[in-house]
Amino acid sequence: MRSAFRLPDWSLRTRLVVLLVALSVVGLAVADFASYRALHNYLFDRVDQQLETAVAPVTTRLLHEAGDETNQTFGPMPSEGVAIQGGGEAGGPTGGPPSGDLPGSAFGELRDAEGEVVGTTGSTFFGEEVPTPAIPTDLEPTSPMAIKPITVGEQGGGSEEFRAAAVRVGEGISIVAVPLGDTNATLHQLTLIEIVVSAVILIALGLLAWWLVGVGLRPLRRMGEVAGQIAAGDLSRRVEPDNERTEVGRLGRSLNAMLVQIEKAFAERAAGERRLRRFLADASHELRTPLASIRGYSELYRIGAAREPVEVERAMSRIEAESTRMGGLVDDLLTLARVDEVREPEREPLDLRELLEDARDDARAAAPGRAITLSPTGPVAIEADGDALRRVFANLLRNAIVHTPEGTPIELSLETTEAWATVGVRDHGPGLPPGDPNAVFERFWRDSDSRGRDDGGAGLGLAIVAALVSAHGGRVDAENPAGGGALFTVQLPLRSPSGVPGSS
Structure with a gap:
């Protein structure tokens, strides 16, 4: 079953560039997200530190503003300051309101044991009122030394956000909040910068990759052009x-x-x-x-x-x-x-010398006026098809008889080396025609197209010699030796002791 998913029919260049840009998008997205989260955590830690610093002065101001009417709930206000559960003392030197402005445009809210709001305080930032945070009613108070800040929104559904924390003061709760406007603006600006920079990087990377991949694939395009020329028939390219x-x-x-x-x-x-x-x-x-x-x-x-x-x-x-x-x-x-x-020819153990003696005797019977001699030698063991080799030597001798004048002597020789037996058939006639001597082994080859067929035959005798010798793993050559005439040399593999022709 074929898959339903199929890649678009894009060029290799397009696919490589798209893949590179896609990987770059993933890499930049991961890098942007990591940098955003790192700055986000850093800025929020700074805000949480500001919130922790603002808890004591804001709570002191809330208690001071509450005055004597709330002593039964929050306890008396000592002359040297107001004790906050889990913290030290805060306040002015005579128990009055704290000196100085509240840090970071902080907002404070004081609630009694029933959760009713008994007092709020805020500050202005460059003369503007800070928006009021939406404090949840179930906010869990903690110690001032181990606050648990949370992010809350603005009352009325505004866009402002705050970091808020609640601490216990006597039987009541003091809630302090710090706005996140500057922090969110910084993160928003970072997001815009990352988007713009990433887009510029991707565009530049895409253009550069398109050019580089084009340069890298240029040899392949040239190969394609050459392949087209080769397909058209020019195999020399x-x-x-x-x-x-x-x-x-x-x-x-x-x-x-x-x-x-x-x-x-x-x-x-x-x-x-x-x-x-x-x-x-x-x-x-x-x-x-x-x-x-x-x-x-x-x-x-x-x-x-x-x-x-x-x-x-x-x-x-x-x-x-x-x-x-x-x-x-x-x-x-x-x-x-x-x-x-x-x-593979049918091989049998043979004595090559006996085959040459038989071929010599047959040639003498066919041409009684010729002096056909065989150089003396001992037995030469080979494995071959006897009928095929008899035809080889008969064709060579007949070729020498036909193409030499009457009475021209013909000499047979037999020599051996380590793995080969070499048979020579030499005549003393006019020799081979100019050109490649081994051309005589081509089929239907003739010395002259004008020569009569009765004298020259069909031109297949020497082709048969070459084919039969090659089938036996040997070779045959023709040459014009020194002293005139023509020399045909047949090389055949000897029979080895293992019985495999040509192995040593």
């Missing part, structure tokens, strides 16, 4: 940067390595397609020639043009010869097709 210092550089190096392999694969495929087209054209051409001959002689026989026994015999012999030639060509094509299947 390469991406930049290509280095190990950055992630994008390492990506470029990997892409370039992949492009090299892709270009090589396409080149090999194109070359293979060209070889296949040439192979099919040559095969069709080679098959068309004997088929045309067979059709022509058959037509002559059918219409009665060849009535004499000699003519009939000649037509039948040509039909037989062309059929044999076409059968050999088909056999060669089938051999190459089987080799192209890359199947």
Whole structure:
């Protein structure tokens, strides 16, 4: 089941910038909140200290204003001051009202044991009356030395706030409050400053991040452009940067390595397609020639043009010869097709020297006028397909016989190294044509396009040699050695004591 959540179809640049700005918003919000709370706690602690300082003078003034009418509730007023429960003494030097102004625009309220308000006091701040706080009736009194301030609002629903605390005085309660106007104004100003500064930081950070991410993604955009050109068919293009210092550089190096392999694969495929087209054209051409001959002689026989026994015999012999030639060509094509299947040849223990002796004897029988020699050597043990190697050496000897003048000697040699056996087939004819000597192993290759097919064959013999040797894990090379002629060298792995060809 696919998830219902789906990211917007934004570009990578947009996503990175949005993510960075979102994280910055969270970070700035946490920082702003932490700074706000730190200043809030600091300022409120200062106000609470002011409130604690104002408790004694405000209570003393309230008691003084209450006078003798309340002595039964709050106790007598001593001549040296008024005793406050839990505190010391306060008041003027003769028991009168306290000297000096009340601190911090403080507000005071005196309640009796029944909770009735018996007196209030306040002060002005720069000539203005301080708003009256809304004191709750159930405010719990404490000792003046351990007050418990609370935040209350303004009577009448105003916007002013106060920090208030209640202390016990005899059987009554004294309530003192200090306004929070300056404190709240400071915190409000801090909030505005944090919002404005955070907004400016986010805008600047977003613009800077947009530019930096664009610069960082510029190589990726160039890679995309190059990839489009490659997709259009230009496999020679390469991406930049290509280095190990950055992630994008390492990506470029990997892409370039992949492009090299892709270009090589396409080149090999194109070359293979060209070889296949040439192979099919040559095969069709080679098959068309004997088929045309067979059709022509058959037509002559059918219409009665060849009535004499000699003519009939000649037509039948040509039909037989062309059929044999076409059968050999088909056999060669089938051999190459089987080799192209890359199947492991059927191996058996063989003596390579015996195979060469058999090939030499067969060539002598086919060309009695040739001096075909084999250098003396001892047995050479290999594991191979005997029929395949016999065909290899037969094709090489036939190639030497066909392409050299009558009577030209042919030499076979056999040498061994630690893990390889090397067979040489050398003639003393005109040698290989100029150019790449190993081109003779291509299929349907001929020395000259004008040479007759009766002499040159179909051009598959040496291609079969190369394919069969390669299937045995060996290689074959051609060259023009010093002294003239042509030299074909076949390398085959020896049979090791463990029975695995080529292992030492």
